[in-house]
Amino acid sequence: MASLLTMRAVAPLAICAVISLGTASLGWAQVPEPEPLIPEEDAPTTTRDTVVAGRDGDMVNARVGVTFNQRSFTLDSTDAGLELGSSLYPTLHIGAEVFPFNGDEGFLGNVGLVGSFARGVDTTAIDEGGVLRKVPTRHSQLDLAVAWRHKLADSLWIQADTGLLLLDFVLAANDFYSSTTYRAWQISTRGVYTISPRFDLQGGIQIFPLVGLGASEAEFGTGSSTFGASGHISVQASVVAGLYVHAGYQLRAFSSSFTGQGDRELDAVVTTDILHSLSLWTGYRF
Numbered sequence: 170m171a172s173l174l175t176m177r178a179v180a181p182l183a184i185c186a187v188i189s190l191g192t193a194s195l196g197w198a199q200v201p202e203p204e205p206l207i208p209e210e211d212a213p214t215t216t217r218d219t220v221v222a223g224r225d226g227d228m229v230n231a232r233v234g235v236t237f238n239q240r241s242f243t244l245d246s247t248d249a250g251l252e253l254g255s256s257l258y259p260t261l262h263i264g265a266e267v268f269p270f271n272g273d274e275g276f277l278g279n280v281g282l283v284g285s286f287a288r289g290v291d292t293t294a295i296d297e298g299g300v301l302r303k304v305p306t307r308h309s310q311l312d313l314a315v316a317w318r319h320k321l322a323d324s325l326w327i328q329a330d331t332g333l334l335l336l337d338f339v340l341a342a343n344d345f346y347s348s349t350t351y352r353a354w355q356i357s358t359r360g361v362y363t364i365s366p367r368f369d370l371q372g373g374i375q376i377f378p379l380v381g382l383g384a385s386e387a388e389f390g391t392g393s394s395t396f397g398a399s400g401h402i403s404v405q406a407s408v409v410a411g412l413y414v415h416a417g418y419q420l421r422a423f424s425s426s427f428t429g430q431g432d433r434e435l436d437a438v439v440t441t442d443i444l445h446s447l448s449l450w451t452g453y454r455f
């Protein structure tokens with residue numbers, strides 16, 4: 170009788186133990202085995218050395234250098250002709266582009282200000298009817314404009330500018346000729362194309378739909394109509410970090426038609442003013 174009672178007491182405990190072991194075994198079997206560790210690939214890094222000017226939308230782009238210029242000016246009228254020419258002379262050039270909202274989404278993120286200033290001195294040779302005179306001349310130029318840029322692709326940016334151009338060829342005091350000054354509204358567009366990790370190609374055109382000649386207009390007429398245009402092409406090479414070098418060429422031309430007789434009492438005066446410029450400067454962008 171005692172043995173029977175003992176077996177009845179132990180049996181439930183044994184059953185519970187078997188169930189617990191089975192449950193534990195089943196739970197152990199369901200635990201997934203740890204997967205082998207796989208080394209993570211190094212995250213790609215981008216350095217400034219692999220970014221080309223214009224691709225990443227810089228906030229500030231400042232430059233300084235020289236431009237070498239050659240100017241030719243011709244005048245035709247029913248009474249006389251005039252030819253004016255200069256040698257290849259240098260001017261100091263400084264410029265900057267600032268996009269204060271760079272990185273912001275929307276229209277303002279692509280809006281900025283651009284400007285440049287150049288000044289140099291040359292001796293201009295003036296040929297009038299076989300009489301040759303040489304006059305020291307100061308060349309100064311100021312560009313100020315509002316710019317908008319847009320990224321069309323990883324390798325291509327476009328930019329449009331509109332603003333003012335002040336271009337002066339100021340002759341030293343003499344008894345024969347006055348200075349030539351241009352006050353123009355300019356509209357320009359340009360593109361920046363990546364041709365390699367360190368080099369980019371730039372090109373653009375510029376027109377001057379409204380041009381005033383200031384005080385120099387009185388020399389050849391009582392009124393005038395002037396139109397101007399220019400084109401440029403350049404190459405930029407990244408050196409290190411934000412530093413780059415630039416080399417380019419620009420051709421700029423103005424054509425003016427005068428009405429009435431000015432101080433020189435000439436009829437039907439038409440002038441053509443052409444300026445060739447080779448640029449070489451260094452810059453920094455960030």
